[in-house]
Amino acid sequence: MWQGTALLRISATAAAWILLFRLNSWVFGHFHWTPFVIDWIFLPAAVRLLGVMLLGRQGAMGLWVGTLITNGPMFGGNALESIAVATLSATGPLVAVYLTMRWLKVGLNLQGLTTAQLTVFAVVGALCNVIPHNVFFWLVGITSNLFIGLIPMFVGDLLGTVIVLYALRAALLIFERFMRSPTV
Numbered sequence: 001m002w003q004g005t006a007l008l009r010i011s012a013t014a015a016a017w018i019l020l021f022r023l024n025s026w027v028f029g030h031f032h033w034t035p036f037v038i039d040w041i042f043l044p045a046a047v048r049l050l051g052v053m054l055l056g057r058q059g060a061m062g063l064w065v066g067t068l069i070t071n072g073p074m075f076g077g078n079a080l081e082s083i084a085v086a087t088l089s090a091t092g093p094l095v096a097v098y099l100t101m102r103w104l105k106v107g108l109n110l111q112g113l114t115t116a117q118l119t120v121f122a123v124v125g126a127l128c129n130v131i132p133h134n135v136f137f138w139l140v141g142i143t144s145n146l147f148i149g150l151i152p153m154f155v156g157d158l159l160g161t162v163i164v165l166y167a168l169r170a171a172l173l174i175f176e177r178f179m180r181s182p183t184v
Contacts, residue, residue: 009055010065011062011065012062013062013065014062016066017051017062017063017066018066020043020046020164021043021044021070022070023043024041024044028041028043038149038156039153039156040152040159042153042156042157042159042160044160045125045158045161045164046160046163046164047063047066049097049121049161051063052093052097053097053121059093060091060094063089063090064089067085067086067089068082071085071086085136088132088133088136089129089133091132092128092132092133093125095128096121097121097125099128100124100125103120118165122158122161122165123158125157126154126158126161129153130153130154131150133149134146134147134153
């Protein structure tokens with residue numbers, strides 16, 4: 001049973017990543033800062049944070065799979081670069097969630113998170129993503145300057161996370177109202 005549940009969680013996270021990645025390209029494609037996923041608005045950043053917060057390592061594995069699938073076209077079939085970026089995309093949120101939970105003294109169930117605490121998770125998550133990715137892009141020659149993509153990627157991750165979190169919140173409020181309304 002565990003393997004089926006784990007596979008479902010991994011697959012759901014990968015599917016959420018791919019869906020938001022494609023939606024991001026379609027809706028915010030004109031906000032690309034570079035052709036290789038440094039965007040001023042990056043919706044899949046929310047999947048990084050939420051996938052790991054809710055599903056732990058299984059969420060990170062789903063991120064790895066989803067990122068590997070969406071990386072293929074960007075890196076021209078360079079498997080090593082795609083694997084490296086997928087690994088960074090999966091490990092960054094693990095580190096961010098672990099560090100933030102320890103710092104804020106939040107339990108594994110994450111119950112009772114305040115808006116301020118969620119903001120801290122989003123900022124630390126963005127930092128744990130932005131820094132390693134930009135170092136990697138510079139080391140392999142994708143960018144010519146170590147610092148050139150830091151601000152756009154950080155802003156994109158934060159904006160993407162905020163947009164998705166507020167959209168989820170609105171959807172939950174609508175769902176609650178729908179469930180409380182009298183049937184016709």
